Amino acid sequence: MDTALALEVSAQNLLFREAHTANTFTDEPVSDEQIEAVYDLVKLAPTAFNQSPLRITLVRSPEARERLVGHLAEGNRAKTRTAPLTAILSVDLDFHERLPELFPVMPGLKDSVFAEVETREQAGTLNAALQAGYFILGVRAAGLAAGPMTGYDADGVNKEFFGDGKQKAIMVVNIGRPGQDAYRPRGPRLSARDAVTTL
Template identity: 60%
Template sequence: MTSTTTPHITISPESQEQLFREARTANTFTDEPVTDEQVRAIYDLVKWAPTSMNQQPLRATLVRSPEARERLVGHMADGNKEKTGNAPLAVILTADTDFHEHLPSQFPPVPNAKDFFAEATGRESSARLNATLQVGYFILGVRAAGLAAGPMTGFDAAGIEADFFPEGNQRVLAVVNVGRPGPDAWYPRLPRLEYDQVVSSV
């Protein structure tokens, strides 16, 4: 791992490398298990990241049993089946469209936030947006724990929702494989857009 000093970034160069520059999407993993304690530590870190009105709609389902893993693999795209079947841990990340049930009745700046979202026609889109933000936080948390993440969106979402969440209030956003990277875990690093291609001023 190489360290780069970047002006104006206050976390250590080593942390910059671990979280961003050297971090990659893993496609193979070792057999080392991912423990519940590691997942709890990841969640206890990333839960502090912001969501709109503190909605916190992300839900994480740890697919641990062989039977559940087989069911999940059956819903994955062909290119994702083998790595999902072999990863130490697969996590289904969903948006809970009933997130408002967990909001306090009184929440500034909306005095009756729970009632507001109970009637809001945009509740599902808000849940999806904010849970998607939390997916990004989750991936960074996995990296902060010294593990590698393999996020995937190639799957039959309706099939996973019907199979794992028949109550109908979960919308699948991503399946993330988690573990220690194995042999040939990385595809070649793809280029990133430069600052002037992304940032403008008005």
């Protein structure tokens, strides 16, 4: 099972087999240095034209946390109040402004392919979601647990935290060391036989 993969079994377990969505956390803090180290891995994830549209808003202060909690589904409020750190992952809808710097081999890209707002939002959201998946793996690589959530009022979060309309939330993630009874039993997954087709 493990011999087909280059990654050592302990790393496979840390990132995948032993990792779960955490619902409780200890009060051990998560430092800015840890998040910067996570981002230094995440930024290497692939995005179309290297557009890198993911933005991460760290919610640390009690005031900011309560502003966020008010927009969460009831089942997500208690765990967000007690997580040492919560991140709002969002798409920067003006990501195209950085393309001359991030993808200089096509200098006209910003004003051609991504000139239309709808095209930008669609491409940015897809690629930010891809980066969000890598962010969760980066959190796990730091030895921390992630509790990603989409149970929130998106319009409310966007107005509360991104009032200028230039960013849109795609996910909220609680981050920290897993607490007591942090994990529910793992649900079933499709097998490769069910999910993979060879043509």
